[in-house]
Amino acid sequence: MEKFEQYERVFSHFDSDGDGRISPEELRQCVASIGGDMAAAEAEAAVALTDSDGDGLLSLEDFVKVVEGAGEDEKQSDLKAAFELYAPEGSACITPESLKRMLSRLGQRRSVHDCKNMIASFDLNGDGVLNFDEFKIMMTC
Structure with missing residues (x-):
């Protein structure tokens, strides 16, 4: 086959x-x-x-x-595009509020508290938001 x-x-x-x-x-x-x-x-x-x-x-x-x-350049580009879906326009990070907003658009109802917990799992520097590097790590897990 x-x-x-x-x-x-x-x-x-x-x-x-x-x-x-x-x-x-x-x-x-x-x-x-x-x-x-x-x-x-x-x-x-x-x-x-x-x-x-x-x-x-x-x-x-x-x-x-x-x-x-996919090739590494394409993966990087795809990750960046996905990150931009979740990050507020003009922002370099995903906040609990922006995550909640995007999940709502996708039909998933979550509280800000739930979103904070989701972010905390991958928030390596402890600032309460996900930067692009933290997002990449989350997406490879």
């Missing part, structure tokens, strides 16, 4: 509703099926990092890029 056919089979398995796209919820279900746990925000961010057409879903092409691994 050719490598691309294998990717198609795996993609089809993940695409539980058969719409030709993998949603963040489908990604979460896949992770759960192999014994993992992925928060909704993590799934949204993972999809945002690799979603080439901005529809909030992974196409087969996006999925193949994830599996094969």
Whole structure:
């Protein structure tokens, strides 16, 4: 079996509703099926990092890029774009309030307190916000 056919089979398995796209919820279900746990925000961010057409879903092409691994420059660019979704315009950090606002747009209701706790897990310098370097670490975990 050719490598691309294998990717198609795996993609089809993940695409539980058969719409030709993998949603963040489908990604979460896949992770759960192999014994993992992925928060909704993590799934949204993972999809945002690799979603080439901005529809909030992974196409087969996006999925193949994830599996094969994008080039470092492309990864950096994708991370920066995802970071900018969460950081307030003109800001160099993700605040609890900006995280709450973005999660609300994605249909995830969280309190500012919940967002503070989410940020605290990766806030290496203890300033209560995530800078780009901390965000990159969070996205690789």
